Amino acid sequence: MALLRRWSLILSALVLGGGSLSAASTRGEQRAYDVAAADFQHEIWSLAETEFDQFRTGYPNSTNLAAAVLYQAEARYKLGQFTNAITLLSTNCDKAGPLADAYHYWIGEVQFQTRDFTSAAATFVSLARDYPESSLRLRAAVVAAAAYARLSDWRRHDALLEDPDGVFQQAAQRDPTNELVVNGWLSLENSKFQQRDFSGAAAVYEQLTNQWQTFNQLQQCQGAYLFYRAKMELEDFAAALVAATNLVRIASSPTNQEWLATSWASQGAALEQMDRPPEEAIQAWRNNLTNAPVAQEHEAIFRIAELEIVHGQFTNAEVTLTNFLAQFPEANSADIALLTAGELHLKDYTAQPGAANQLSAARDCFDQFLRGFTNSPLMGKAHLDRGWCEWLAGDTTNSLADFQAAVNLLKLLPPSEDLAVARFKMGDAFLAQNDFTNALENYRAVLEDFTNFPAVARALGDRALYQSLRANLQLTNYDDASNELAQILEKFPASNLAPGSELLYGEGLAAAKNQLPARAAFQQFLTLFPDSPLRPEVEFAIARACELDQNWPDAIAGYRGWLKDFPTNGLRPQVDYALALANSRAGNETNAFELFTNFVAQHPANQQLTPLAQWWLADHFFGLGVANYADAEKNYKLVYQNFPTNGLAYPAQMMAGRAAVARQDYKGANNYFRTLELDTNCPTDLQVQAAFAHGDALMWMNSTVTNDPLHNFSEATNEFASIIQLNPTNEAAARAWGEIGDCYLQLAGYDAATNAYAQVLSTNAQADISLRSQAQVGTGTALEKKAALASGDDRNALLNLALENYRDVFDSQYGKILRGEETADPFWVQKAGLATARLEESLQEWAPALDYYRDLTNAWPSLQTALGNKIEAIVREHPGAGKN
Secondary structure (H helix, E strand, O other): OOHHHHHHHHHHHHHHOOOOOOOOOOHHHHHHHHHHHHHHHOOOHHHHHHHHHHHHHHOOOOOOHHHHHHHHHHHHHHOOOHHHHHHHHHHOHHHOHHHHHHHHHHHHHHHHHOOOHHHHHHHHHHHHHHOOOOOOHHHHHHHHHHHHHHOOOHHHHHHHHHOOOOHHHHHHHHOOOOHHHHHHHHHHHHHHHHOOOHHHHHHHHHHHHHHHHHOOHHHHHHHHHHHHHHHHHOOOHHHHHHHHHHHHHHHHOOOOHHHHHHHHHHHHHHHHHOOOOHHHHHHHHHOOOOOOOHHHHHHHHHHHHHHHHHOOOHHHHHHHHHHHHHHOOOOOOHHHHHHHHHHHHHHHHHHOOOOHHHHHHHHHHHHHHHHHOOOOOOHHHHHHHHHHHHHHOOOHHHHHHHHHHHHHHHOOOOOOHHHHHHHHHHHHHHHHOOOHHHHHHHHHHHHHOOOOOHHHHHHHHHHHHHHHHHHHHHOOOHHHHHHHHHHHHHHOOOOOHHHHHHHHHHHHHHHOOOHHHHHHHHHHHHHHOOOOOOHHHHHHHHHHHHHHOOOHHHHHHHHHHHHHHOOOOOOHHHHHHHHHHHHHHOOOHHHHHHHHHHHHHHOOOOOOOHHHHHHHHHHHHHHHOHHHHHHHHHHHHHHHHHOOOOOOHHHHHHHHHHHHHHOOOHHHHHHHHHHHHHOOOOOHHHHHHHHHHHHHHHHHOOOOOOOOOOHHHHHHHHHHHHHHHHOOOOHHHHHHHHHHHHHHHHOOOHHHHHHHHHHHHHOOOOOOHHHHHHHHHHHHHHHHHHHOOOOHHHHHHHHHHHHHHHHHHHHHHHOOOOOOOOOOOHHHHHHHHHHHHHHHHHOOOHHHHHHHHHHHHHHOHHHHHHHHHHHHHHHHHOHHHHOO
């Protein structure tokens, strides 16, 4: 627009060229006017504005008044007083006289400057239409086109410049070398390019070459560069190379460094696309290694090294960057070279993710950069790149820190695509850490803060919406998720994320048991994307939605329909498994058994689902009882033998042992349990379970030691003791002490038994009411057995202690010995009650015995038959016992 605004000099010449526009009524008036005009010519805007204001006040009837108003308005424009300039012109239009078109023009100029392009375009169009004799008509038409260009209103732009009867085309016929005409053609060339009418842009350029010699250097560069880009888009690379070579010649004489750098870059890019030796493109790019602007120098180093890598010249690429850094360590572009080296390593890693050395080399470059170039404007980019390294290495914590640092630094610079990427990756890092709220904040920044960067919307718009959708589903913000899905479908219908977004939304609703809207989403998917490769996944999701509703018939029908429609799809194992499981949950055990059996046969190597199917078969056999325990054991073994790294491997080994116990193969069972106990990788809780099971199996199996039928109980105490060593203070230890007490009871070690039970009662705060009840009943039993070996007062004392332990447990049903919110364990309450009644009866304490028997039959009517005779006998034989 600078070229278009030179018209004020022309106006000055007209106004100051003599008395052609006015004649001063007095000598003082003329002098005041001339002084103000001279200050204006010398660009003393503030003084000129004041002097013209004083002139208007002092000489309101002067014939120079219209010119004075115009000058004052332009001075205000130069001072940035745009509103005042428009007000001055608008309120004096009736006094403009022959300068009315100029008033009109300057109103449009102020509107353009204040970015009111709609009003500016309307003002300039009306000037060209309403002032047919004005010398400003052509300028107005060209500036109006520029305003339409700013609005991207290419239809009106082209209509204005292409109208054969319009101001521009008429001027182009009369004076094709006019600077305004040239600028108009250049604007039209750009318009065609922006509308992706690349052939049209090239055609405009060809027309411009007729008056090429009259163009200034900038105009020639603009025209040739757009022609080059159009030919590149048309993939006419030979013509593009000619255009780029022409651009080099134009920018070289005289040297315009910025355009020259663009020219060499254009030539290098064109050569890259052609079947030419890579050295030619490399040589073109090398011209930008010195004296080029920073951005072009960075690009040149990157492209040279990249070309060398692409063509297998890896040593050359390394030398290119290493030599540059060695030769110019203090060069302004040393930071660029180091950053580029890191980016090349990073790019090579992304192309070959197995090349971990490339990722490490990239990280080293970025670390070195951040240590050595702390004042570089590329610090933000370096943090962004290092964040990528950490992200690719799976380090979300450090990657988040680097992405945050990148955002903080890049925000200090003009808005850029790198800042958008850094915000996006911050969102990804937060999302990976399940911080969905902060993830959303960053994705929204990408969507809302970069509207002036179309490239950001193209590259990240659909991704940011998709990730926002994911985050909102996790936060159960279903309204926001629905809005994001709608935006994806509206703004990015061709994105490969659009079908996935619809599927994700439906799955999120289904997981939240919002089945009706979930099914609506899936149905919308089938309507919008009937041929999508994700269709099998959607059909699968529809069947799963039925399953989540526990609508087993529809789920089963859906899975069977899926298998018919997509028999070779990669999801087949999942659907086969889902069909089998749905049959199981629907109670179709026979069908489920057949389907799971087929699954194992058809998908023997599926690491995720086959262990589950095998486990189902094992559980199925286990549930069938005695005759099937061997098959259960066999299937549990297959789980851990075929899938030793699966999470079910250790539990399957445990269940194989339990199946062996169930069929009374105690020796075989203990082999399973011992293997688990000795495996240092086995989860601790499972090792504890194995030790308990091992100890129990030892107690159940026959002794293998001659003349020592109770030997296994001694071995069992060792197993339980090992649990206590590993877990001295938790509930497992309390349970183990109880088991040890039971073993000593069998071994007739009554003091050792009561000591073990005492550990449960007094030294382990983790023992629950069931374990404590078991210990007290066991203590009572041990004391009774010990009393049988004693006599006199010792015997009575032991029996009374036994009674106290039994009574404590029986009375727990009324709250005794309970802690906090505990409730009594009915099994041990009954067992303690029976032991108490029996012992009272043996001590001939008939009344208490009768009370306990009655309490037991009241609490457990099922005992009425067993205890009724006892109650009747005591009442009959001891009539006094039944009296209160």
